[in-house]
Amino acid sequence: MSADPSAPHYTLYHPRWYRRRVSVWWWLQNRAYAGFVLREVTSVFVAFFAVVCLWQVRALAQGPEVYARFLARLGTPLFILVHVVVFLFVLFHAITWFNLAPAALVVRWRGKRVPDWVIIGSNYAAWLALSVAVAVLLLRG
């Protein structure tokens, strides 16, 4: 049977999806993709500052000398430069977070969906109010 060379060649059925290999840099091909990845990457800078806060609390707990060393470290040019970059990314996180809030949270009031600009606006208002409160509390001392 298999001796007939003119017979069509059949193989067992092996399903195999065709998948084009995607470069690791796929997100650079398009501005929207790049924006998405940039937004995702802000989390690293958020974590960085959370660690700085933890470091500050631990320095405060260990006494005035340790805390003075912490402050001196924050004043070095390297830390200032890093904090400028971290600040820009944290701002980017805040702005994209507020602007996406209506997509994550649908609020209904009297049976009607609250318009997006109200939700976004209240986020920015809360941001302003809390920022002022924190600044007043820290600058009073």
Added chain:
Amino acid sequence: MRAITPLLWLLFSAGGTVAALLFPIHLFLTGLAFPLGWLDPPGYESLYGLLRHPVTRLYVFVLISLPLFHWAHRFRYTLYDGLQLKHLTALIAVLCYGTALIGTGMAAYTLWNLR
């Protein structure tokens, strides 16, 4: 893992909100305005006095812990999608959430034991 996914998403979401609302002002003051001398920083005694208050301790705990979980969740998916590391799912999840847990534990320990 699947059972606690809603909880992890909630932590991500709450942490993102805390970081968006409070990190810019804290970072601006602590990281830039105070070290550069634009504004006068609070002294050690007054800052420590403020930190000792129970409400402040809770606030600082939330300020540190929730954004760490926000990072853990988001960074996990950044690694999966951005670097195509889907095959390392379990390892990445343990590293990310584990780091957030360690940070949370350290914050809780320090804030709880303030004299």
